[in-house]
Amino acid sequence: MSDGKSLQGFSQGLSKGLGPGGPLLSVEGVTKHYGARLGCADVSFDLWPGEVMGIVGESGSGKSTLLGCLSGQLAPDAGRVLYEMKDGLTDTAALGEGARRRLMRTDWAFVHQNPRDGLRMGVSAGGNVGERLMGTGAQHYGRIRGAALDWLGRVEIAADRIDDRPSAFSGGMQQRLQIARTLVTGPRLVFMDEPTGGLDVSVQARLLDLLRGLVREMGLSVIIVTHDLAVVRLLADRLMVMQGGHVVEQGLTDQVLDDPQHAYTQLLVASVLQA
Numbered sequence: 369m370s371d372g373k374s375l376q377g378f379s380q381g382l383s384k385g386l387g388p389g390g391p392l393l394s395v396e397g398v399t400k401h402y403g404a405r406l407g408c409a410d411v412s413f414d415l416w417p418g419e420v421m422g423i424v425g426e427s428g429s430g431k432s433t434l435l436g437c438l439s440g441q442l443a444p445d446a447g448r449v450l451y452e453m454k455d456g457l458t459d460t461a462a463l464g465e466g467a468r469r470r471l472m473r474t475d476w477a478f479v480h481q482n483p484r485d486g487l488r489m490g491v492s493a494g495g496n497v498g499e500r501l502m503g504t505g506a507q508h509y510g511r512i513r514g515a516a517l518d519w520l521g522r523v524e525i526a527a528d529r530i531d532d533r534p535s536a537f538s539g540g541m542q543q544r545l546q547i548a549r550t551l552v553t554g555p556r557l558v559f560m561d562e563p564t565g566g567l568d569v570s571v572q573a574r575l576l577d578l579l580r581g582l583v584r585e586m587g588l589s590v591i592i593v594t595h596d597l598a599v600v601r602l603l604a605d606r607l608m609v610m611q612g613g614h615v616v617e618q619g620l621t622d623q624v625l626d627d628p629q630h631a632y633t634q635l636l637v638a639s640v641l642q643a
């Protein structure tokens with residue numbers, strides 16, 4: 369069965385039919401265990417087009433598990449992740465393999481904490497960006513190279529580095545290249561896992577600035593996991609705070625950070641203020 373057919377039959381059966389104007393992603397009761405250990409429990413929220421949702425919490429609170437479940441890399445034990453497709457909100461778990469791969473190549477993107485997980489280290493910088501475009505059907509060499517050059521410029525990598533391999537780049541440059549590779553296809557939804565983690569503070573600040581500009585300019589919807597409250601303060605419209613696999617507080621970022629209600633959030637905010 370072709371991707372198109374499997375998608376069509378699938379969404380006829382499963383879509384909620386909310387159509388345009390509704391959420392881009394709807395998460396319902398997502399729960400994941402590793403044997404007896406809880407990863408995340410009963411997480412529900414809607415993500416709206418153009419919205420940036422931050423997920424914060426200390427190490428082991430379940431952020432990566434939740435991000436894995438949302439992005440289709442982990443199968444939840446319970447709950448559903450619905451994504452707005454042609455025929456309405458569609459259960460991503462029921463997508464055929466081909467349709468899921470196509471979604472990951474076009475509409476969705478993932479920025480990994482370690483750029484090596486998102487780049488092909490043996491391929492040139494231009495090749496890394498062009499390759500993702502080719503995955504969406506682009507074939508014209510001149511146009512692909514032009515788009516790669518354009519994107520290198522947008523992430524502040526000099527044009528004369530286009531034929532260099534990422535292994536010759538600094539950590540910050542590698543992360544910017546990963547972002548170029550991720551965004552060149554114009555995704556609607558971007559998952560980010562600690563995108564500024566492991567970088568020097570000054571490099572982080574520059575990267576955050578760049579990310580903020582691109583997110584706003586492209587009107588991206590983003591789900592970003594971080595343990596760094598400064599990152600969500602700058603990027604996220606809304607915030608979810610996780611502890612022990614549970615969402616203990618959620619709301620508008622400024623509201624949550626300026627007037628935290630849950631004792632754990634109060635502790636998180638206080639620990640940053642003391643640092």
Ligand SMILES: Nc1ncnc2c1ncn2[C@@H]1O[C@H](COP(=O)(O)OP(=O)(O)OP(=O)(O)O)[C@@H](O)[C@H]1O
Nearest residue numbers: 402405406407425426427428429430431432433434
């Ligand atoms: N592959 C796995 N096998 C067993 N337990 C796991 C596995 N991955 C995560 N866990 C457990 O699930 C819980 C949530 O972990 P998770 O990695 O999602 O937290 P996190 O908030 O992303 O942490 P970090 O910030 O350190 O990445 C933890 O108790 C962790 O030990």
